[in-house]
Amino acid sequence: xxxxxxxxxxxxxxxxxxxxxxxxxxxxxxxxxxxxxxxxxxxxxxxxxxxxxxxxxxxxxxxxxxxxxxxxxxxxxxxxxxxxxxxxxxxxxxxxxxxxxxxxxxxxxxxxxxxxxxxxxxxxxxxxxxxxxxxxxxxxxxxxxxxxxxxxxxxxxxxxxxxxxxxxxxxx
Amino acid sequence: xxxxxxxxxxxxxxxxxxxxxxxxxxxxxxxxxxxxxxxxxxxxxxxxxxxxxxxxxxxxxxxxxxxxxxxxxxxxxxxxxxxxxxxxxxxxxxxxxxxxxxxxxxxxxxxxxxxxxxxxxxxxxxxxxxxxxxxxxxxxxxxxxxxxxxxxxxxxxxxxxxxxxxxxxxxx
Numbered sequence: 001x002x003x004x005x006x007x008x009x010x011x012x013x014x015x016x017x018x019x020x021x022x023x024x025x026x027x028x029x030x031x032x033x034x035x036x037x038x039x040x041x042x043x044x045x046x047x048x049x050x051x052x053x054x055x056x057x058x059x060x061x062x063x064x065x066x067x068x069x070x071x072x073x074x075x076x077x078x079x080x081x082x083x084x085x086x087x088x089x090x091x092x093x094x095x096x097x098x099x100x101x102x103x104x105x106x107x108x109x110x111x112x113x114x115x116x117x118x119x120x121x122x123x124x125x126x127x128x129x130x131x132x133x134x135x136x137x138x139x140x141x142x143x144x145x146x147x148x149x150x151x152x153x154x155x156x157x158x159x160x161x162x163x164x165x166x167x168x169x170x171x172x
Numbered sequence: 173x174x175x176x177x178x179x180x181x182x183x184x185x186x187x188x189x190x191x192x193x194x195x196x197x198x199x200x201x202x203x204x205x206x207x208x209x210x211x212x213x214x215x216x217x218x219x220x221x222x223x224x225x226x227x228x229x230x231x232x233x234x235x236x237x238x239x240x241x242x243x244x245x246x247x248x249x250x251x252x253x254x255x256x257x258x259x260x261x262x263x264x265x266x267x268x269x270x271x272x273x274x275x276x277x278x279x280x281x282x283x284x285x286x287x288x289x290x291x292x293x294x295x296x297x298x299x300x301x302x303x304x305x306x307x308x309x310x311x312x313x314x315x316x317x318x319x320x321x322x323x324x325x326x327x328x329x330x331x332x333x334x335x336x337x338x339x340x341x342x343x344x
Contacts, residue, residue, distance in 0.1 A: 011183035012190045012292045012309050021313055029328050046218060047331035127330045132341075137184050141193055142341075149340055152324030158221035168321055169314075 011119075015120065018046065019112045020136070022144050025172030029059065029151050032103055035158060038094050046153075046160050054149040056097060057090055062143050063129065064104045071114045073074040074125045078107075083127045162168055176255070187292065191284045194316050195277065196343030201231065202273055202322050203338040207330060210266050218325075218332050227322040228269060229253075229262055234315050235300065236276045242308055243286045247299045250279075254301045 013021075021041060041042065042053045059082045069075035076082055080089060080100070091097040119136055126132035126139045134142075160163045185193075205213065205228060214225045233253045241247035248254055251259060252272070263269040289310055298304035298311045306314075330337045 010187040010289045011185075012187045013183075013185040013313075015182040015184045017307075017309065018184045023309070024312050025317070032195070046328055049328065049331055117182045120182070128229075134190075137189065137192070141185075145197070146321050146340065148320040149324040149327070152321040156218055156221065156325050156328040160219055168318065 006007055015112070015115065015117075019108070022140070023108065023122065025144055025147055025151075026063075026101070026105060026108075028166060028168070028171055029056070029147060030098065032111045032151055032154050032158075032171060033094065033097055033101065035163060035165060036094070037161070037163075040157075040161055041094055041097070042092075044161060046157055052154045052157055053091075053097060056155060057085075057088070059147045060100055060104055061085060062146060063108060066139070066143050067108050068117070069127065070124070070140060070153065071111050089122070091122065117133075143155075156162075180226050182219070187284070187287065187289075190312065191280070194312070195280065197316055197319055197323075198235075198273070198277060198280075199336060200340070200343055201319060202270065203301065204330070205266065205269055205273065205325055206327050207335060207338060208240060208266070208326075209333070209335075212329075212333055213266055213269070216265075216329055216333060218329055222324065224326045224329055225263075227326060228273075229257075229260070231319045232276055233257065233260070234273055234318060235280060237310070238315050239280050239283045242291070242296070242312060243275060244267065245296075 033053070036052055040051075042051055042127075061083055062170050064078040065075050065083050068077035069084040080103075081089065091100050115136070121135050121137065123133065124136050124139055126134075126142070132139070132142075156166045186215070204224070208216075208224055212223075214223055217223050233255055236250040236253040237247050237255050240249035252275075255259065263272045287308070293307050293309065295305065296308050296311055299308075304311070304314075327337045
């Protein structure tokens with residue numbers, strides 16, 4: 001997480017725009033899940049890396065636990081997915097994965113307005129880990145960046161299957 | 173680019189934090205360039221995709237032209253790199269690529285403070301393209317996201333070469 005020293009108070013991105021940016025990326029990731037063939041979603045790998053469903057599970061754990069931690073400090077508040085996965089009931093089909101995705105989409109929308117102006121700037125430890133320190137906004141940026149990073153790897157997986165991925169700009 | 177309707181005025185990320193986020197990602201991408209073997213940087217491909225140096229050239233064109241366009245509306249103001257590459261003198265070695273990267277790093281730092289509070293919210297067309305419309309902040313987000321996306325693909329390239337990439341959190 002960034003340890004930014006803030007010297008300029010010019011606002012650049014507000015709370016609504018930040019959520020829209022995240023959800024736009026999540027809509028694209030959803031298209032990626034849909035684009036993968038059912039079997040390859042859970043099995044196809046390049047260079048020994050995790051299959052795309054495994055990367056998606058990481059995104060789900062981060063978003064589901066993350067929003068509750070950002071809002072109220074309880075990083076294990078999500079009923080289904082936890083950071084370490086100990087309580088996970090991982091989706092086993094594309095349909096189940098998409099349903100879980102949509103559940104978390106709704107939870108982000110419902111909880112986002114609870115983040116106060118002060119909270120965005122508050123120093124937090126993501127998932128309670130001392131090494132993952134930074135202002136709340138930078139932790140959220142990390143969540144989104146992590147999704148873009150792993151989804152980019154999914155693009156290579158699809159290309160290696162001879163399948164054209166959705167355009168990077170398709171955030172609707 | 174996002175076409176966000178702003179309904180909440182809560183500021184979440186300010187101008188300095190946004191630059192620090194971008195430059196942090198650029199430091200990680202620089203580590204990736206350094207990590208690639210000289211030859212494979214320009215030749216290695218997975219699934220027929222561009223070699224990492226080709227992806228890095230796209231990042232350089234976007235950042236170099238982009239910062240001038242964001243500041244003053246002239247997307248072709250960069251002396252060396254243009255969006256369509258017609259004036260490019262592409263770096264041919266890792267050393268030249270890193271030098272070009274560092275030049276653009278300094279240009280971002282030098283020009284960023286010229287972006288006014290109003291400009292961040294102004295509707296622009298990135299690189300003059302009618303299809304790439306959005307408030308300036310969302311265009312900058314797209315630039316950074318595009319770098320994360322393609323760099324994530326570079327991670328797969330390195331893994332396929334049996335090389336461990338730098339940690340995704342290494343933004344220093």
